[in-house]
Amino acid sequence: MSDAGPRCRSHRHPTADAGAGGTGAPPSPASPLLSPLASSADASLHPLGDVVVTGGAGAIGSRLVRRLLADGARRVVVVDTLTSGHAWLLPDDPRVELHVHDVVDIASLALSVHEPIVFHLAAFFANQNSVDHPFADLHTNGHGTLAVLHWAAAQQARVVVYASAGCSIAGHDTPGAIREDAPVSLHLDTPYQITKALGEFYCTWFGSSARGAHVRPLPTVRCRFFNSFGPGELPGAYRNVIPNFIWRALHDLPLVITGTGEETRDFVYVDDLVDGLVRSAHTPAAYGEAINLGTGRETRVIDLARDVIAACASNSPIVYAPRRAWDHAARRQADVSKARAVLGHAPAVTVAEGLQETVAWFRTHRAAIAAAVGVPDRAST
Numbered sequence: 001m002s003d004a005g006p007r008c009r010s011h012r013h014p015t016a017d018a019g020a021g022g023t024g025a026p027p028s029p030a031s032p033l034l035s036p037l038a039s040s041a042d043a044s045l046h047p048l049g050d051v052v053v054t055g056g057a058g059a060i061g062s063r064l065v066r067r068l069l070a071d072g073a074r075r076v077v078v079v080d081t082l083t084s085g086h087a088w089l090l091p092d093d094p095r096v097e098l099h100v101h102d103v104v105d106i107a108s109l110a111l112s113v114h115e116p117i118v119f120h121l122a123a124f125f126a127n128q129n130s131v132d133h134p135f136a137d138l139h140t141n142g143h144g145t146l147a148v149l150h151w152a153a154a155q156q157a158r159v160v161v162y163a164s165a166g167c168s169i170a171g172h173d174t175p176g177a178i179r180e181d182a183p184v185s186l187h188l189d190t191p192y193q194i195t196k197a198l199g200e201f202y203c204t205w206f207g208s209s210a211r212g213a214h215v216r217p218l219p220t221v222r223c224r225f226f227n228s229f230g231p232g233e234l235p236g237a238y239r240n241v242i243p244n245f246i247w248r249a250l251h252d253l254p255l256v257i258t259g260t261g262e263e264t265r266d267f268v269y270v271d272d273l274v275d276g277l278v279r280s281a282h283t284p285a286a287y288g289e290a291i292n293l294g295t296g297r298e299t300r301v302i303d304l305a306r307d308v309i310a311a312c313a314s315n316s317p318i319v320y321a322p323r324r325a326w327d328h329a330a331r332r333q334a335d336v337s338k339a340r341a342v343l344g345h346a347p348a349v350t351v352a353e354g355l356q357e358t359v360a361w362f363r364t365h366r367a368a369i370a371a372a373v374g375v376p377d378r379a380s381t
C-alpha cells in the first residue's frame, strides 16, 4: 500500500478523544519518559526523541500513542495500513504523524527519524484469522517484522519493543503460570503463534553479534502480551472475546462461549499493558529479554460473560458452541514476576474495573463502532 503522507488529522473521528485521556497533555513532571522508572532505568535516554509506533492505529497501539503523548513525546510517527486499525482511534494532536503504509515496505517511507524508539505492534490479528489466511499472516507478522527490524537497525534505533504473544512460544502444554523461560514448543497451534515466535527469533538475531563484528547489535525487548482488553478494541469475527461479548450484550444478543466456560485466560487492561511497553523501552536491563505482560490472575470465561452482562445491564443469554479446533489451551495465566522485578511493573486495574471503563467507552463510541463493524447479526449465534 502506498503512503499518502502523514494524514492523521484528516482521518480523525469527531468523538474519538472523549473519555480516552492523554490527548495533547503537557509533559508531566512525573512522566516515566521524563524520569527514570526503576533503579535499572537509564536516565540518559533522551525523553523527547523520535518514537515510531507500527500498528499505532490499532487497539493497543492507539492507547500507547496516547500514553506517549501524555508522557511528553515530541513526535510520534505511526505506520499502519488501517487493516484492522482506525484513524479515529488516534488523538487529534499535531505531534502524531499517521502514515498509511505497509510495514513490509517501511524503508520506502524514507521517514526522517533520528535514533528512534520503535514499538512494533503492527500485526495480522490473530489466531483464527491466521488459520483462515496463513499467507497474509506471514506477510505482516513474518516479513513485516523482519522489515521493521532491518529498517530499525539502519536507523540506529535505540530499542525495538516487539509485541509478541503469551499464546505463542511455549505452546498449549504449559502447566501453571507461563514463565518466560518455558521451553520453546515445536507444536504451536496456529500460523499466528508460529509467526509471533518467528518475530522473537528475528529479534534475538538482530540483538546478537551474529550479524557481524562491524554491525551494532540492535537492542530489542520481546513483550509477550496475554489477553489485552479495554477501550480502543472494536468487536469483529477475528477479535478478542471481550469486545464481542460487550457489543452483543449491548444489543441483548446471546453471548457465545466457544467451549465449556471453564476455560481461563489472563485478561490484562490495555493501559496496564501499555505501561509495561513504555517501561520496557526505558529499562536497559530489559534489552535482550522476553517479558510477560499480563496480570498473573486467571478469569473463567463464564465469569467474564456474567460480568459483562451485569456491566451492560443486559438481558443477553449465554449459549455454548464447540471449542475451535486449534484452541487447546484450557487455562492460561502469565507469570509476571519478571515484569515486576525488571520493569517495576504491576498491573493496577482489575477485570471488573476495566470492564466498566470498556463498556463506558463502547457507549460513548457506539455510533462509530456500528459504522465500522455493523450491528451483530441476530442469526449468528
Ligand SMILES: NC(=O)c1ccc[n+]([C@@H]2O[C@H](COP(=O)([O-])OP(=O)(O)OC[C@H]3O[C@@H](n4cnc5c(N)ncnc54)[C@H](O)[C@@H]3O)[C@@H](O)[C@H]2O)c1
Pocket (backbone or CB within 6 Å): 054, 055, 056, 057, 058, 059, 060, 061, 079, 080, 081, 082, 083, 084, 085, 086, 101, 102, 103, 104, 120, 121, 122, 123, 124, 125, 126, 139, 140, 144, 163, 164, 165, 166, 224, 225, 226, 227, 228, 229, 240
Ligand atoms: N490484543 C491482544 O490481546 C494481543 C495479545 C497478544 C499479542 N498481541 C499483539 O499486540 C499487537 C497489537 O494488537 P492489537 O490488539 O492492538 O491488534 P490490532 O489489530 O488492533 O492492531 C494491529 C494494527 O496493525 C495494523 N496493520 C496490520 N497489518 C499491517 C501492515 N502490514 N503494515 C502496517 N500496519 C498493519 C492494523 O491496521 C492495526 O491497526 C499485535 O502485534 C498483536 O499480535 C495482542
